[in-house]
Amino acid sequence: MTLVGIGYDSHRLAEGRRLVIGGVEIPHERGLDGHSDSDVLVHAIIDALLGAAGLDDIGTHFPDTDERWRDADSIVLLEAVVGMVRAEGLEIVNVDCTVIMEAPKLAPHRQRIRERLAGVLALEIKRVNVKASTGERMGFVGRGEGVAALATASLDG
DSSP: OEEEEEEEEEEEEEETOOOEETTEEOOOSEEEOSSSOOOHHHHHHHHHHHHHHTOOOHHHHSOTTOGGGTTOOHHHHHHHHHHHHHHTTOEEEEEEEEEEOSSSOSGGGHHHHHHHHHHHHTOOGGGEEEEEEOOTTOHHHHTTSEEEEEEEEEEEO
């Protein structure tokens, strides 16, 4: 049986924060604001995996009201979720993602992001697709106020 989940996340850009996307720090004058490291891409992937497995959502497992998760490395959270999925007897087949932001350009970092995610997900790199888009100067993304990400995950069970 194939199971499919979808995930979405968004965070504001803020001064004094690191910009971490897909577990890779990207040089930029602003980073993403939030309780953890605010890695929108990893958060979207986590929700896609949890959704496909029927295991609620990221806020259920890692609530922003819990100080244990303050400034947490989202890759560590993803590793925990991969463990949860496997504990259900499910195998991750692929992940497909889109990061939506005006700047900086994701293309120079895309391969490193794919490699990092593939390692955590224990997938061949061709099973982890990362795309980028802009907001075409519309909405909060287009005005450079934040970054959003979408992800789908397929599981075999």
